[in-house]
Amino acid sequence: MERLSVTFLLLLSLLNAENVNIYERNCVACHKRLTVSLDKFFFNYLLKHSSERRVKEALYDFIKNPTKKKVLASEELIKQYGLMPKTALSDTDLRKAIDTYWETYKVFGKIK
């Protein structure tokens, strides 16, 4: 029984590590070159969409099909770097990456 739970935990951490990898490889890697950090984008999304469900939906919608209308970044930034390209990630991977993004910057449990 104990062995089984250890195996389960191991499997879970592996899966989580895989999610993190998707996010790191596909989001962080690209955003590194921008002058604005990823957490600033996150707080912009939070400011506009409020809840976890809404933020994730808005992110998914934008990454799947980025338009100037939907973008939350400043005009100067867009001028400088242009709109991000449509993602090549599958829906599942994209949702996994967004989940990791949320988990990384969410405010729940961090306010003192």
Add this chain to the structure above:
Amino acid sequence: MSASNATATSISHSERRTLLRFLGLYAFLALLILILGSTIYYTLQKDLMLQTKRLELEEHSKELIDGLKLLHIYFDRYRTYPRNPLYRSAIYDADKVRIFSTLKHPESVQLDKVIYTTGHVIHYIHVLDSYYLGAKYVVVEIDDDGEWFLQTWKNLLLYGGAMLTLFLLAGLALVRLFLAPMRNAIRLLDHFIKDTTHELNTPVNAILSNIEMIDTQNLEPKLRKKIKRIEIAARTISNIYQDLTYLVLNHKIASQNREVDLSRLVQERADYFKILAESKKIEIETDIQPGVKLWIDEGKMARLIDNLLSNAIKYNRRGGEIFVRLRPGELLVQDTGSGMDEKQIKEVFKRYKRFDTSAGGFGIGLNIVAMIAKEYGLHIDIHSKKGKGSEVFIQWNG
């Protein structure tokens, strides 16, 4: 003097009962109106208090939002929630998920309202346009000192009590006004009965004692018949006189209870009524067990028996029969009269109730029977069949 008091007592008793019933209904309606008014007043006072507190809470929420704005911008450096000892607060996202709270009871917050009070706290909800830290709803909470609540209740009790008293006084005045005609009518009737009673005594006694002195044996049959008729009439009047006297004086005359030989008394009364019964060709048959005794006022018992016999004659058919049976613990008077239905039996003891107006009388006989029975704990049972006759059982613990 005594008669007048007794009459007044009987009027005021029934009047008081009517008065109380009306006042009860009136007070109930007045109370309903007061409760409705009080509810409206309470709600208004509560709203007024909330509107007053709202300004203060709005100030607190503005200060809190400023703090949230700063925290949103500098979240990577500072994570301390903006607090103030003057109030407690909480933030909720657009899906009403709690982000952070310093409230006493954050789980029961009603985000659909603007301002409300529960228990001893007042909540104010501000909806944000820009969701700092993801917060759409900002809840500010302060303690309710309950001052308004106490003041409102004080006012309600004070003014409500005063209004209820006013309502009742107005009701009392109204009911007296409405009852005045009825009261006057009853008073008139009772005065009439009282005056008649006083005036009846002397002539009836004179007629009866003079008739008894006449030696009817030596008279011509025609004249004897006439004298007999006069005697019947005089006895009938005497009986009515006795009833009326009982009615107007019974409250003032102390009962002289003793062991009464009922067997003798019932036989005596039956014999007395035989002359009256003869006028309608009614036969009175008696089955009286000797030695039956009862602890009672003899005059009252005589009234009871007289009234039963008088009714049995009054409501009997011509040529009918009356059967009187006396046993220890039970007196039965049976007649072959018109009888009564269930509804009539229920109303038979009411004063001035007469089912056959052609039979004469005031409708007080059975009321007197009921009064005497009540005083001595006698049980009355009436069996009657329309068209067949009635049986009245008087029972006691013999």
